[in-house]
Amino acid sequence: MDVFSHLATGFSVAFLPLNLLLVLLGCFIGTLIGSLPGIGPINGVAILLPLAYALGLPPESALILLAGVYYGAEYGGRISSILLNVPGDAGAIMTTLDGYPLSRKGEGGRALALSAISSFAGSMGALLMMVICAPILSQFAVQFGPSEYVWLMIFAFTCLATMVGSRPAKTIVGVLIGLVLATVGIDSGSGVLRFTMGIPNFFDGVDFLVVVIGMFAISEIFVLLESWARNDLGVRPLGKSFVTVADLLAVKWVVFRSTVMGFLIGVLPGTGASIASAVAYGTEKRFAEGKNEHFGEGDIRGLAAPEASNNASAVGAMVPMLTLGIPGSGTTAILLGALMMFNITPGPLLFEQRPDIAWGLIASMFVGNIALLVMNLPMIGLFVRLLSIRQAYLVPVIAMLTFVGIYSIHGDSFDLFFMVLLGVVGFLLRKLHFSLAPVILGLVLGEVLEVNLRRALSISGGDWSVLLDGPITYVMAIATVVAVVAPSLMRSIKMRKLLAKANEVED
Amino acid sequence: MYDRILAGILLVLSGLIVWAALQFDVPFQYEPLGPKAFPVILGILLTIFSVRLIIKPDENSWHPTADIMKKLLAGLVLMIVYAALFEGAGFILATFLVGSVFSWLFGETPKRAALFALIMSVISYFLLTLLLQLNVPSGTWWAGVF
Structure with missing residues (x-):
């Protein structure tokens, strides 16, 4: 079997001492960041990205570290959901619904253990699906020409617009802001300077890292400033309870269904963990109707479903990123940008040309998830104690890390001022219910979209009908139309309320 | 209200984008689209959606003390x-x-x-x-x- 030789390649990369160390470090930091209320995976990855870059890590090692933070945070997010009733990240909002009631009943230990195992099962299941799907998808995607890529991106933005954020128009505006930012700098096709306003720092484009850190980490500091008083909540004691075999058997099919759903939603471009967990929770709630259900009052099914699903979606979101170069979520958009900074273009050829990166990452995720299970079962007490870190100590450290990280890229204070400015813009956008993930997606995909559009029209000599030429483009055009129509159908099956709740805190 | 202010700013910005893009001095060009078209398309789309936000803004839910x-x-x-x-x-x-x-x-x-x-x-x-x-x-x- 081909898959096994690929996996062997991957594990030979993942088991290098440096990479082993980085995956453990990434998972630890990820769990920590995920568990601290307010600082989600996006911020964690954003803060660490310039550090990983400045350290001169090889690309596969940097990706292993950052991905570890990403899926580690999906584990960590549940800790504060269950114990504080404050979701640690967007994907963990649904976990509060049944997790917090359990801990109020003094069954915090049971809830944490059960959710850790559900998370682990979700991740592992999704990883297995990824091992099977990713090579097939990348072989299929090799046939994609420029027109297909243009459609793929339009499809991604449409999915984003109709499923993420409070309003489609706002999401599209976010995407457009990102796309416009991506056009700044020297145009690679003609050498013309675009929108640089005569500032030399913009000649080779707006720095991706500065935008990401400014929009997410700096705006997060403002959000924390605004809301720090809310965080003086007491941590509920864990209790002596632990998960039982009967619990696990009771939720096995719930976990299985949620994993499959989470993975598929994760693969869809633009839709991330928050939507996956909301859909899984909603589906299981309807499945359980009339069957002794206590959803919302501490039902273990309502705890297992979103946790399995959000971890599965974090893995699923990696699939389009690695195989198509289209990120499946806000955080994977940052991972994609990270790869581009190392001059590696993710896409169908990645699996053939750089198997060490693609399969090394996949193998490291198997290792990382086992490590996370260990960290989250016996070592859970440590993270619970870290929950009570005061923001008075946390925020100065975040500010310091962002400034050091950005300064170390070019050694230029201009970047620092620009970062703070973007932080203000990001904060205002968030306050007006624009989600920021679309901006980053637009920024990352802007150049690819423009290059492919121009290439397609070069091939056709300026004839726009080249965009609807061939079966794959037809299918994608139809898929785009479905993505526009589907959410209004979802509305009719009562999923609307849950989705709206999931969107309150964006990815 | 804030939505309208922001959309207004974006509207001005999109106008500037289109105007600036049309001013690009392109000495030579190998392909039909060139460096101007993409920013112009983005500017037009941004105009459309900004106008939409001005016509139908969201209820303002941010009231900082x-x-x-x-x-x-x-x-x-x-x-x-x-x-x-x-x-x-x-x-x-x-x-x-x-x-x-x-x-x-x-x-x-x-x-x-x-x-x-x-x-x-x-x-x-x-x-x-x-x-x-x-x-x-x-x-x-x-x-x-x-």
């Missing part, structure tokens, strides 16, 4: 000061000053905030320079002094 605005402004000033000091005053001094005020803003007593910021800035300076070998400024203002 004067107290919160003061905190936010303090945070902003603090970060601008940090950016201004970072290179000149050097990492340790800038981080100590800004870190202690930040810690104090988040409810720590002045004495303990200063102590925490001092420990944080010194320890992280050596961690970042020696262990991670990052480019951390030691302060250009002091370059002649020491």
Whole structure:
């Protein structure tokens, strides 16, 4: 079997001492960041990205570290959901619904253990699906020409617009802001300077890292400033309870269904963990109707479903990123940008040309998830104690890390001022219910979209009908139309309320 | 209301984008689309959606109190000061000053905030320079002094 030789390649990369160390470090930091209320995976990855870059890590090692933070945070997010009733990240909002009631009943230990195992099962299941799907998808995607890529991106933005954020128009505006930012700098096709306003720092484009850190980490500091008083909540004691075999058997099919759903939603471009967990929770709630259900009052099914699903979606979101170069979520958009900074273009050829990166990452995720299970079962007490870190100590450290990280890229204070400015813009956008993930997606995909559009029209000599030429483009055009129509159908099956709740805190 | 203000700004911006894109001086061009078309398309789309937001804005749900605005402004000033000091005053001094005020803003007593910021800035300076070998400024203002 081909898959096994690929996996062997991957594990030979993942088991290098440096990479082993980085995956453990990434998972630890990820769990920590995920568990601290307010600082989600996006911020964690954003803060660490310039550090990983400045350290001169090889690309596969940097990706292993950052991905570890990403899926580690999906584990960590549940800790504060269950114990504080404050979701640690967007994907963990649904976990509060049944997790917090359990801990109020003094069954915090049971809830944490059960959710850790559900998370682990979700991740592992999704990883297995990824091992099977990713090579097939990348072989299929090799046939994609420029027109297909243009459609793929339009499809991604449409999915984003109709499923993420409070309003489609706002999401599209976010995407457009990102796309416009991506056009700044020297145009690679003609050498013309675009929108640089005569500032030399913009000649080779707006720095991706500065935008990401400014929009997410700096705006997060403002959000924390605004809301720090809310965080003086007491941590509920864990209790002596632990998960039982009967619990696990009771939720096995719930976990299985949620994993499959989470993975598929994760693969869809633009839709991330928050939507996956909301859909899984909603589906299981309807499945359980009339069957002794206590959803919302501490039902273990309502705890297992979103946790399995959000971890599965974090893995699923990696699939389009690695195989198509289209990120499946806000955080994977940052991972994609990270790869581009190392001059590696993710896409169908990645699996053939750089198997060490693609399969090394996949193998490291198997290792990382086992490590996370260990960290989250016996070592859970440590993270619970870290929950009570005061923001008075946390925020100065975040500010310091962002400034050091950005300064170390070019050694230029201009970047620092620009970062703070973007932080203000990001904060205002968030306050007006624009989600920021679309901006980053637009920024990352802007150049690819423009290059492919121009290439397609070069091939056709300026004839726009080249965009609807061939079966794959037809299918994608139809898929785009479905993505526009589907959410209004979802509305009719009562999923609307849950989705709206999931969107309150964006990815 | 805020939605309309923002959409208005975006509308002006999209006009500027289209105008600036049409001004690009393109000496030679190998392909039919060129560097102008993509920004122009984006500008037009941005115009359409900004107008949509102006016609149908969301209910405004953000009502910052004067107290919160003061905190936010303090945070902003603090970060601008940090950016201004970072290179000149050097990492340790800038981080100590800004870190202690930040810690104090988040409810720590002045004495303990200063102590925490001092420990944080010194320890992280050596961690970042020696262990991670990052480019951390030691302060250009002091370059002649020491």
